[in-house]
Amino acid sequence: MFKDFQLIGEHPASIQVKDYIKRLILKGALQAGQKLPSTRELGGLLNVSRNTVIAAYADLEADGFVYVLKGKGSYVAALSGSVSQAAPSWQMDWTARLNGHARMAEQLDLMKHGIRADRGTISFTSIAPDEKLFDLDNVKRAFLDRMSVEGNVLLNYGYAKGYKPLMDYLLRYMDHKGVDLQGKDILITNGFTEGFDLVLSALSRPGGTVICENPTHHTALKNLKLHGFNITGIAMEQGGINLRKLEEALEQRAYDCGYFVPSYHNPTGMVMSPEKRLALMKLMKRYQVPIIEDGFNEELRYSGSHVSPLIAAAGPGNHVIYIGSFSKVLFPGLRVGWVLADRKLIYYLESIKRARTIHTSTLDQSILYQYLVNGNLEKYLKKAKTEYKRKYEWTLQCCEEHIPYTRLTGDGGLHLFVTFPDDFDSRELLEACQKQGVIFTPGDIFFTDGRGRNTMRIGFSRVSDEDIGRGIRIIGETAKQMIGSVGNGNGQHEDE
Template sequence: MIAMGAMDSMFKDFKLIAGRPVYIQVQDYMKHLIIKSALQGGQKLPSTRELSTLLKVSRNSIIAAYAGLEDDGFAYAVPGQGNFVAMTTPGSVTVASRPMNWQDHLSGHARLAEELDLMKRGIRAEKGTISFTSIAPDESLFDLDNVKRAFMDRMAVEGNVLLNYGYAKGYKPLMDYLRLYLEHKGVDMKGKDMLITNGFTEGLDLVLSALDHRHGSVLCENPTHHTAIKNLKLHGFGITGITMERDGIHLGELEQALAEGEYDCAYFVPSYHNPTGIVMSPEKRQGLMKLMAGYDIPVIEDGFNEELRYSGSHVSPLIATAGAGNSVIYLGSFSKVLFPGLRVGWVVADEELIYYLESLKRARTIHTSTLDQSILYQYLHNGNLEKYLKKARAEYKRKYELTLACCKEFLPYTALSGDGGLHLFVAFAEGFKTRELLEACRAQGVIFTPGDQFYTDGGGQHTMRLGFSRVRDAEIRKGIQIIGRAATRQLMG
């Protein structure tokens, strides 16, 4: 039995947290004391009345906590005598072993992934920093009431089913909705099928895993999406980047590359290209697909920001331009439009390829969260996407125009691109170093994304990407003014 004085000191650090059941907090606290050997095996625990007084909680909470400790194997009760610490508890028996040097056990794949992980090497924004690094949606626009309603609606219909295992291919109501959604974009779905994934990144990873590495080479725009560069390198592909023009990829360079080399696939971002923000023209899309049709090379299309157009008419994706052809693999998601926290993306491709992708998906992650899929489906089914897009487009268009105007007013750029979406791409004179500019701006509380990380050939040292979606109006103007003054000084120096 513990003396009262000792008990007072032992339990003095217990503090309740609002919102969590009291008995669970007591139970967890006692487990911690037992695991840390502050309470020994066979030792009698304070009576429920004593512990109630010491912890200043109800006796019923202590009774429930002791019952939980017994259920979990941390304690046992002796009728008429009280509660005791179990002689063997989880974690109480350990086997000493020598420290393992994990550097001796890491694969080359893991080492490359760490090397390419820019999140670990990116600039950490100090409090108060104006950050143009993000191209994530502005969470203040999120339609929380309708998301909650979608969750409750779907749970009321089939809650028990949604909390169980789902299907590798995806949640059928969502897939049916997305089929119609894609048909409205002009996609011929005959002979094609769909796989739901954990966002764009898993979709790309699955596709690259399924494709043959006969040549070990891939074609893409230069610059291009860094996540794609990272995944292509992790899959062992060599990358041939094709120059971007104001209306999209340089078709002459692409034709020459196709004539001179052999490739396993091509990766393109035709709409609101990351990082340039360029929308490939309809004429160039047709020219691209006619050119690719002469070669037996799968085309991976990244749908990215297709919905964030602020002016002009809808431009059909490459998979729609291909008509009944089956060479295009389309990767889509609503991450930049709706809620990236719902990790839902999709792959649309020839039904034979999807047949194999389904098996890869099942082997790796079994299925994408059915709960996430069902909430997204119900939100879309309730007609909320159109209303949300109207609001989001209006806000992002306003920020886009403000950022564009500030760039034109304050930056000594040589080229500026971005037809919509959530970012602009800036190029300074050749020889200019934007990483030096970044250090100067960081000292003044402003950061952005250097453009060289998007290039396939080590170029782009004179470029940068400005993400404006999560930056307040006053900070957009102030931040770009600071960048402009620092860039001018650097050019003059």
């Protein structure tokens, strides 16, 4: 007894001793009526000070685990509330109880079935921001500013719709992007993903249909599938979605909604051209299909002229649901995104949000708000864009030099998209590269129809310049060898 006690890190010693004794009592190792060692004795056994044990015993007494006989010592109390000794226990097969939704969520979970990076691997799989760019001091200042203004309020329950100052700030922010706010409202969410999930939760129906770019954001594809949508993907070409194919598809059947990523599209990195945006909006009006717009990376413009979101182009119309987030631009750890849409729709989404998570962390929202209001976004974006632009250009240069692509796209953002010849297998390339310590995202996961085996996404935001150079050279050389040997029956062919 008392031999398995170990002090852990910073946690106060007296609490650790108390919890340790409590556990022995609850697990039946110390029985009711049993005398505990004296404080001096236990201090010696556990290698803590006597005062630590005195404090622990006092807490145990206050919590009803121990009683004291004056002049005699401390004894284990009888625990009327503890039923662990007598209760029956049994094992059940939880997997047999899981429904299709749970199984599907697991099957489509790329973190479980994707490639894993070993230590030291050069990984082009991430498009998260480079944390070395984070301006921690401004985040700390924002937190302390906000806590001193209304710390008590921030730590208590907030509102499902969101933290009012942030909502107002983001409404102004969208207004400055040219959005007509009349008849619209905003809902704060735990990032883009929750926003998208809430919208789909409200609009899904058996046999639901959605039209989108092909390839597209794989988390969006996952959630569309989890909500039972039939997905029609429309091929991309230079400048964005192929409008002729879009129109053909719209003519063939009705769609519940369209999902589009017009700026720095994931995974192709394309910015949809103004002409295509206009034509897209006209088509969607003609066929009366509302739009879910993914505002992904909109802020990461390195060059070229300004691009307005589709919801700005919709003017007073209420047919665009815009989902925004600063996760890729600022801090993904702060789980804050927003849905800007028709007021009536937001009214219902608010109730779904309340049933799911009550509200988004008020602390996250208030820190983001204060960070923004302090004028840090603009400063940070200048710094981040300079750095990412440099990396973008360097990655582009490396790809052009080394990779035997048939198409290379990416107008900005944090990644490039490579298309190889039709019969190329980038899963095979990945396997060969992984042996040489380099990984990337195989492009097929972004496709709606099983295609894209000949594509890959290169995320460069968190890779050093040196590793970008080395990694892309390895990918390129390996790909060239593979292309040289194509026709020898080595390649697995895509599903065309």
